Amino acid sequence: ETGVTQTPRHLVMGMTNKKSLKCEQHLGHNAMYWYKQSAKKPLELMFVYNFKEQTENNSVPSRFSPECPNSSHLFLHLHTLQPEDSALYLCASSHVGAGGPADTQYFGPGTRLTVL
């Protein structure tokens, strides 16, 4: 596998379920990101991990819980979600701290989440 992969690609869950989204990057990057994309809105940054340490949590509700066990893997644990959480969840990675154009982020295909 190359690039950034995400599983599952589609997920339907009830409000009482617990599920996890998985992201894996094969690019040797040291930063990973979770974004939420709702229709006709800018991408919303949810979480940032630099060198496996969480550096950003943009006021995301606690029903979303990220986990970054190493620099190649990122999880988003979901529990007791609401229907308005239905969206496309995108994972991205980048290489930061190299002094070059470090801000180019590379995205996975996303997980289309539907909360019933």
Next chain:
Amino acid sequence: DQQVKQNSPSLSVQEGRISILNCDYTNSMFDYFLWYKKYPAEGPTFLISISSIKDKNEDGRFTVFLNKSAKHLSLHIVPSQPGDSAVYFCAASASMDSNYQLIWGAGTKLIIKP
């Protein structure tokens, strides 16, 4: 308040003509700008970028222009092809931001007509 704005939700262009997508920003600390392209059911893919030390960057059919005084950038695609039909996102970052955040526009849907 949105720091990066793409004021045209959609744009329709004839195949073979030039497509011009616009983006405005408000934060003068932004010094790196990127364009991404997104097809339905896929993640955004990086297209082209420009640093604030330049006013133009070209890559094949794609050229990005930066006007720092106007806080405006544009993406030119010429000639436009059917495969260019997608949503285009403008994003910006500030090198002083230790979190390396990208601030995104809402996107412009480009439709190339045959």
